[in-house]
Amino acid sequence: KRGLYRKRRGLYREGLLSDDGFRLDGRRPREIRSLRMRLGLFPRADGSAYIEQGNTKVVALVYGPREVRGPRSRSAPDQAVLRCRFSLAPFSGPERRRPRGGEGRGSDLALRLQQSLEAAVLTHLYPRSQIDVYSDGSHCCTGTTAAALAVLDAGIPLRDVVCAGSAALAEGTALTDPNGAEEAAVGPGLALALLPASGLLALVQLSARVPCERLEPVMEAAADGCRELHRALDRELRRSLRERHGEV
Amino acid sequence: GTYTRHGFIFSSLAGCVEKTSEESGLPIVSVVRDSDPQLLPDVGVVVTCKVCSINSRFAKVHILYVGSTPLKSIFRGTIRKEDIRATEKDKVEVYKSFRPGDIVLAKVISLGDSQSNYLLSTAENELGVVAARSDAGMQMVPISWCEMQCPRTHTKEFRKVARVQPEFLQT
Numbered sequence: 178k179r180g181l182y183r184k185r186r187g188l189y190r191e192g193l194l195s196d197d198g199f200r201l202d203g204r205r206p207r208e209i210r211s212l213r214m215r216l217g218l219f220p221r222a223d224g225s226a227y228i229e230q231g232n233t234k235v236v237a238l239v240y241g242p243r244e245v246r247g248p249r250s251r252s253a254p255d256q257a258v259l260r261c262r263f264s265l266a267p268f269s270g271p272e273r274r275r276p277r278g279g280e281g282r283g284s285d286l287a288l289r290l291q292q293s294l295e296a297a298v299l300t301h302l303y304p305r306s307q308i309d310v311y312s313d314g315s316h317c318c319t320g321t322t323a324a325a326l327a328v329l330d331a332g333i334p335l336r337d338v339v340c341a342g343s344a345a346l347a348e349g350t351a352l353t354d355p356n357g358a359e360e361a362a363v364g365p366g367l368a369l370a371l372l373p374a375s376g377l378l379a380l381v382q383l384s385a386r387v388p389c390e391r392l393e394p395v396m397e398a399a400a401d402g403c404r405e406l407h408r409a410l411d412r413e414l415r416r417s418l419r420e421r422h423g424e425v
Numbered sequence: 426g427t428y429t430r431h432g433f434i435f436s437s438l439a440g441c442v443e444k445t446s447e448e449s450g451l452p453i454v455s456v457v458r459d460s461d462p463q464l465l466p467d468v469g470v471v472v473t474c475k476v477c478s479i480n481s482r483f484a485k486v487h488i489l490y491v492g493s494t495p496l497k498s499i500f501r502g503t504i505r506k507e508d509i510r511a512t513e514k515d516k517v518e519v520y521k522s523f524r525p526g527d528i529v530l531a532k533v534i535s536l537g538d539s540q541s542n543y544l545l546s547t548a549e550n551e552l553g554v555v556a557a558r559s560d561a562g563m564q565m566v567p568i569s570w571c572e573m574q575c576p577r578t579h580t581k582e583f584r585k586v587a588r589v590q591p592e593f594l595q596t
Contacts (some may be wrong), residue, residue, distance in 0.1 A: 242541075299428075305535060334438055335437055414439060
């Protein structure tokens with residue numbers, strides 16, 4: 178099986194873009210994958226969201242604001258503390274992983290999630306409390322977006338819905354929102370979290386080597402993807418709110 | 426659920442826009458959701474709590490209600506001996522004021538620091554025990570500001586009794 182995967186990988190390296198400029202799954206370089214979302218799936222959590230982006234599926238849960246668990250010194254006197262956890266399902270990668278405690282709280286992905294959310298959540302409204310965010314999926318960017326939606330569903334005031342997206346560089350062309358095969362072929366590239374209304378960047382992370390002059394188009398591609406994602410989310414949100422209330 | 430930036434009004438919640446016009450001046454724009462927002466105990470609000478343990482210096486309580494809204498999760502608080510009543514503070518004894526299981530009205534005086542929980546006070550006539558059970562397990566009736574009586578055994582027990590305001594009884 179692994180050999181097959183390598184072979185496919187080699188195949189992809191040869192041509193990620195067709196001669197007409199289409200990608201392997203038929204998208205244009207600046208197109209994002211298809212999106213589905215739902216809010217409030219879990220009545221036990223204060224807020225929850227589910228996002229499907231292509232084959233990536235993410236569930237995010239939010240509990241709180243509630244009393245700080247553990248040592249009181251962890252709480253802040255003037256704002257709420259965000260505690261994030263990001264976990265990957267064992268079946269979420271190309272190979273089945275053995276579940277480990279490694280990607281729990283404090284891991285790299287959880288820190289990225291926390292950093293992105295802290296830019297958006299109005300934590301100063303809830304002093305001396307904590308908000309727990311659990312994101313569970315296969316992709317960090319989708320996980321961040323899902324977590325922001327779950328916070329929104331919990332009724333916690335937000336500056337903006339954080340939209341996170343990624344971009345990769347393949348054969349000199351920036352690809353927005355790469356799928357699993359493209360990421361396997363050229364690496365994850367750039368991850369970006371954007372507050373679309375203000376255009377502020379909550380997080381930028383570059384995890385591949387990109388030539389300096391190529392950086393700008395890659396970032397632009399990722400930001401484009403975020404904005405496109407925001408438009409789609411906005412439409413979906415309005416629709417789901419209209420279902421609940423009748424009118425927005 | 427709104428804030429302003431650069432002269433525009435932004436929503437920080439996902440919900441319905443509600444416009445209420447005041448007779449004097451500008452309309453109020455607010456964004457509301459179908460469910461109640463999460464509330465936290467704040468300084469100065471009256472909370473309803475349940476006593477869970479007492480010792481000679483303070484009583485530990487669980488905060489259940491803020492005003493008349495129930496909390497989704499409990500918050501822990503402390504009522505120190507000095508904060509139980511307003512007069513003759515040095516003569517207060519905790520076990521003559523509260524017992525575990527009592528329902529107490531209290532006011533939040535501090536959010537606490539890094540060591541302590543919410544600090545509560547009952548040093549007002551309207552604050553103190555509103556419901557308590559006797560040793561026999563009956564709901565006791567207040568007979569004075571510091572005593573309650575069991576209707577079955579007629580034994581009297583000491584409590585810091587609240588004079589419940591009529592408007593609180595309705596809610």
